[in-house]
Amino acid sequence: MIRMFGRIESTDDGFSQLITLHNLIPSCPDKVCEIDLTAVSWFDANMCASLGAILYPFPKDGWKIKILGMKPAIEGILQRNGFLKNFGFNRPKISDLNRTTIEYQKFDRTDSSAFTQYVERHFVGKGIPQMTKALKKEFRKSISEIFGNSIEHSQTEHGIFACGQFYPRYNRLDFSIADLGVGIMNNVNKKTGQSLNATQSIEWAMSGSNTTKSDISGGFGLKLIKDFIMHNGGKIQIVSNNGFYQYHKDSVRTKLFKEPFPGTVVNIEINTADKNKYCLTSEVVDPNKVF
Amino acid sequence: MSSDDGEKVYKEIVKTLHDGQKVALSFEGAEVISAFLNVAVGQLYNGQFAEDFISSNIRPINAPPDDLHLLKRVVERAKVFYKDPERIKNANKEILGDER
Numbered sequence: 001m002i003r004m005f006g007r008i009e010s011t012d013d014g015f016s017q018l019i020t021l022h023n024l025i026p027s028c029p030d031k032v033c034e035i036d037l038t039a040v041s042w043f044d045a046n047m048c049a050s051l052g053a054i055l056y057p058f059p060k061d062g063w064k065i066k067i068l069g070m071k072p073a074i075e076g077i078l079q080r081n082g083f084l085k086n087f088g089f090n091r092p093k094i095s096d097l098n099r100t101t102i103e104y105q106k107f108d109r110t111d112s113s114a115f116t117q118y119v120e121r122h123f124v125g126k127g128i129p130q131m132t133k134a135l136k137k138e139f140r141k142s143i144s145e146i147f148g149n150s151i152e153h154s155q156t157e158h159g160i161f162a163c164g165q166f167y168p169r170y171n172r173l174d175f176s177i178a179d180l181g182v183g184i185m186n187n188v189n190k191k192t193g194q195s196l197n198a199t200q201s202i203e204w205a206m207s208g209s210n211t212t213k214s215d216i217s218g219g220f221g222l223k224l225i226k227d228f229i230m231h232n233g234g235k236i237q238i239v240s241n242n243g244f245y246q247y248h249k250d251s252v253r254t255k256l257f258k259e260p261f262p263g264t265v266v267n268i269e270i271n272t273a274d275k276n277k278y279c280l281t282s283e284v285v286d287p288n289k290v291f
Numbered sequence: 292m293s294s295d296d297g298e299k300v301y302k303e304i305v306k307t308l309h310d311g312q313k314v315a316l317s318f319e320g321a322e323v324i325s326a327f328l329n330v331a332v333g334q335l336y337n338g339q340f341a342e343d344f345i346s347s348n349i350r351p352i353n354a355p356p357d358d359l360h361l362l363k364r365v366v367e368r369a370k371v372f373y374k375d376p377e378r379i380k381n382a383n384k385e386i387l388g389d390e391r
Contacts, residue, residue, distance in 0.1 A: 277356060277357060278356070285359040287359060288350065290359060291345050291349050291366055
């Protein structure tokens with residue numbers, strides 16, 4: 001049995017806990033792993049994308065994964081977003097009355113149009129600041145680009161895992177996309193001939209001007225989202241190999257974990273307290289030239 | 292905001308301009324629609340003021356991008372419409388089959 005503790009949030013510490021879980025599973029006897037959440041007081045629903053990715057290969061390899069001891073609030077969240085039904089919880093789905101959930105879903109490599117529909121279905125309301133029609137369209141397209149880039153760069157055969165949650169009380173909307181691929185470091189070093197570590201590789205790919213086109217195109221398709229997040233006061237977090245990268249308020253924080261995450265996670269956090277209205281630069285109208 | 296509200300704003304703008312003052316048209320907290328702007332602003336181009344006079348005496352303030360776009364469209368349409376209102380009305384009749 002593996003016991004998890006405290007709060008599992010969209011932070012370096014939260015990802016670190018999931019990495020530890022991933023490393024401990026193979027040591028469970030008889031290919032049975034019980035994950036005990038009795039001592040977990042909070043679980044960020046969007047972290048289901050990362051948790052789902054981590055756990056996904058084990059049952060295919062004959063493992064039984066069980067999740068135990070969830071507090072009612074955590075169980076409610078994980079039931080509402082459809083995560084638990086993947087782990088033998090055959091309870092009726094709880095309605096998402098407040099429309100705060102971006103359901104947990106696994107997509108195959110060929111599911112790009114299903115992912116686009118998923119984004120269109122879920123990125124409505126949920127506290128996202130007001131945008132012009134054109135920006136809304138570009139924003140959703142950028143989210144879909146993350147999916148396309150994950151498929152292309154990760155070379156994963158396991159698919160892509162997505163999940164999100166609007167936290168009205170905390171004024172944030174988090175959305176995570178995870179894969180079980182080769183990671184950013186391998187791609188960047190292979191394409192550039194450099195020997196960057198995991199965080200340096202993510203920074204290299206996120207710097208916008210850097211691209212290897214066929215592998216790390218346009219920094220994950222995150223340029224528009226990064227511009228928006230800069231004004232919005234949200235966050236972009238990327239975990240890949242043993243690197244953690246966080247972009248928040250135009251500053252970057254990185255950290256190297258002791259052990260690697262078995263793929264890449266992109267987490268986008270939108271500050272839903274932001275009451276500004278946004279448009280594309282190309283849409284800006286000079287108020288002095290209206291009349 | 293309705294076209295009735297637009298009429299009130301229009302009258303206020305006209306009065307202010309006739310008094311020789313400039314107009315700052317604030318969009319703060321306002322939910323504007325084209326019907327409102329057509330009446331409040333579009334009518335200014337009906338010939339009583341020169342276009343240059345309007346552009347140098349009215350400024351939108353605190354207008355979000357969407358509203359600025361809408362305002363610009365309303366102004367452009369009004370400029371065309373009031374140059375030859377009959378032609379535009381007839382064209383609309385043709386397109387919409389509206390004989391009323």
